[in-house]
Each structure stands twice: as C-alpha cells, then as structure tokens.
Amino acid sequence: MSPDPRCSALKSAMEKQGLDYAGLGKKIGKSEKHVEDICTGASRPTDAEFNALSEALGISNVPHTGVHSTV
Template sequence: MAPNPQCAALAAAKDKKGLSYAQIAEKIGQSEAHVVDVCTGKIQPTQDEFNALARALDITQSPPSDSAHKTK
C-alpha cells in the first residue's frame, strides 16, 4: 500500500483524480519513487516540480506557507 501524501489537499486531489503515484510520475516526468518522496514530505520539490505536481492534479489554490509546502 502506498503511503498517504503529507498534505491534505494533495491527498484529496490525488483521490479525486484517481491517479496512482506511478501515473502522476509519468505525467510530470519523474520516477515514482521521487513523486512518493515529494508527496510524503521526505524531500522538498523544486518550484518546477511543485508546479508540475499541482498541474497534474488540477490544484489551483496557492499552498499554505508552512513547512509541508516549502520548495527548494
């Protein structure tokens, strides 16, 4: 079973779109492991990765300014 995203909005968007981490990874041109690490907060995404993830999941609201939403 894949781990849940650290961000509640990300988890909801992932569930709403019905995408697996592998499918998200394919959409943004990253490995599945990298997407899991970003979504679970293990690593911080670059701004470009963050934006690509938001586009892939149709997230249009700005993220909150907290530690779970920092980019490199």
C-alpha cells in the same frame, strides 16, 4: 501499500483524479519513487516540480511554506 501524502489536499486531488504516485509521476515526467518522496515529505520538490504537481492535479493557490516548501 504506499504511504499517504502529508498534505490532505494533495491526497484528495490524487483520489479525485484516480492517480497514484506512479500515475502522477508519468504526468510530470518523474519516477514513482521521486513523487512518493516529495508527497510524503521525504524530499523537497524544486519550484518546477512543485508547479508541475500542482498543475497535474488541478490545484491552485498553494502556499510555498511548511509542508509545501520547495528548495
């Protein structure tokens, strides 16, 4: 079983859309492992990845600080 995302809004959006890390990865053109690493905080997304994840999940107005920071 994959670990939950660090962000509760991200977890909720993934559940609402019926997506797991693999499905989200397909939507943004990244591997399941890379998406999991971003969502669990093991790695930081680039601005482009952050925006692609937000768009794929229909999330807007997300801060780029704390657990939402990018590289």
